[in-house]
Amino acid sequence: PKVMIEAYRLLIARLEEHGPDWNYPIHLGVTEAGDGEDGRIKSAIGIGSLLNDGIGDTIRVSLTEDPVHEVPVARAIVRNQDRDSGPSSLPDDITATTKPCWDPFSYRRRLSNVLEINGLDLGGDKEFRVLTTQTKWDALAHKIEKMGDFKPEIIVEESKVMEVDPRSNAAVERANALDVPTLVTVPDGINMEVVPAFRLLASRMTSAQPILLKDTLQPDEGASRDFLTTLLTASRNIGSLICDGIGDAILIQGEKAPGQSLRISYNILQAAGARIFKTxxxxxxxxxxxxxxxxxxxxxxxxxxxxxxxxxxxxxxxxxxxxxxxxxxxxxxxxxxxxxxxxxxxxxxxxxxxxxxxxxxxxxxxxxxxxxxxxxxxxxxxxx
Ligand code: SF4
The missing domain is CATH 3.30.413.10 (Sulfite Reductase Hemoprotein, domain 1)
Incomplete structure (x- = not known):
């Protein structure tokens, strides 16, 4: 999806160069997405990221399945976007002084410091790590050794992750002043959508602290959602940030089933090209x-x-x-x-x-x- 996202952004930029009347409606699609959960994840990353950027007027989800299965996925992607497209207004001093840390037209992973948690390296050019909560870890403890490539790696409560509200100058300064590499994330419950919140955090972390991405900042809201909605929301939010080069570790909070939340984590990492663990x-x-x-x-x-x-x-x-x-x-x-x-x-x-x-x-x-x-x-x- 990285290439598809960059290509559409470039198309819009080139059209805009020609003047305001080059405002043609844009059709979005990820072709060759494949089937099953992977096909849905790839579609949500590509189409969802662009809708999130305000790009796109019609969409087509293309799965290697009977066409009738494509429509519910397309509808859910649009519904998720309608639900999550509230304004994320920022104070003027922040918008005036913050320079985006990512290039919308070409992928480069954000530079971050490496640290070790639970014997695993994280940050820099190391593998994206998969975190889970203590409760989910405990629920899986009896079968972790048999979980193959879907194993949880780090318990979030033991990770010493620091919560930083990216709109708060004081919180950002505190994190930037740390002289040891520290995992940082956006706190739950703040009134911002996931993608702008993490983009802002990444852009303001001048100290190159590694970042823990989350699929949602309102984990309790996810409890009432169906699986497809949760899967597509997580794919859009985390996948879109990874395609912008942001993030070093991920935590799925919207899906409550412990094993399923890990499967989603690894499948999103693979679909976004961040960590390859299967064909x-x-x-x-x-x-x-x-x-x-x-x-x-x-x-x-x-x-x-x-x-x-x-x-x-x-x-x-x-x-x-x-x-x-x-x-x-x-x-x-x-x-x-x-x-x-x-x-x-x-x-x-x-x-x-x-x-x-x-x-x-x-x-x-x-x-x-x-x-x-x-x-x-x-x-x-x-x-x-
Ligand atoms: S069979 Fe149709 S969809 Fe598949 S590659 Fe050929 S033209 Fe494209």
Missing amino acids: DYVACPSCGRTLFNLQTTTQKIREATGHLKGVRIAVMGCIVNGPGEMADADFGYVGGAPGKINLYVGREAVKLNIPEDEAVGRLIDLISEHGKWVEPPVRETAEI
């Missing part, structure tokens, strides 16, 4: 040109390759647009003709016209030939 899939939404059943094939490929951490696989329905839209996938599975599949390494077609019933196996062979295949681990995993 990444790019899949087209299918159309009249699609040459095979995209949903069942994507599922088959996912089952065979879902353990290849960091490998990016594109599943595209045709060669007309598929190769051009595979982004930077490592391998591509593309419909070449009815019943025939072309396999790609990067953007190069390396195996042509493979019978469809052999193609998943040949894809695995290709991944092996390029040294990216590992056997799936045999391990006991916990349901989350």
Whole structure:
């Protein structure tokens, strides 16, 4: 979503250069978002970030699922935006003196100091860390060892995180005066939306303190929301900030189920490109040109390759647009003709016209030939 967000912002900036009558309505969409929770998260990050910036007049959510499943997601993204677009007015002295710390047109992670919590490095160029509350940690304690890649890493109450109201000069000065790296965050309950609050905090932290991002500053309000609303709100808020280069750790508060809140945390980090812990899939939404059943094939490929951490696989329905839209996938599975599949390494077609019933196996062979295949681990995993 980073590239999509930057491209739309650039389009608006270029249109504005041409004068006020170049105010064409803008249509937003994240193509090749894929399916399931990951597809919904990627869509919410891309479309939600831009709506949050005030960009966009129509939207389309494109999932590799039956089209009827796209509409509720699109409606929820718009509903979330309507709910959370209240003004976040700031005192004039703050707006006049604060310089944004991020570049809207190109990604660069904000510089921050490194500190160690619970034996884990955080900040700087270290991995984004996943925090949870003591209550959720306790609820999961009996199965943490079996949670594989979805493990909680740090208990927020033990992190010594410092709450800083970014509108308060005194609070900001206190945090900037600390001479040891300290994790900082925005306090719950303040009357600001999440994205502007954290952008302001990041811009005013001249001392490069690492930042803990939150999905909501009103955690109690989330209790009455359905899962989709919570998922899309968290994805928009945290994903949008990560795409601006802001943040070093995350805490999901809106989702109350302990395991589910961790799954959302890691999936948002992966979708935003901040921490890769599983295979990444790019899949087209299918159309009249699609040459095979995209949903069942994507599922088959996912089952065979879902353990290849960091490998990016594109599943595209045709060669007309598929190769051009595979982004930077490592391998591509593309419909070449009815019943025939072309396999790609990067953007190069390396195996042509493979019978469809052999193609998943040949894809695995290709991944092996390029040294990216590992056997799936045999391990006991916990349901989350
Ligand atoms: S089948 Fe081809 S044209 Fe249709 S959505 Fe997929 S890649 Fe795009």
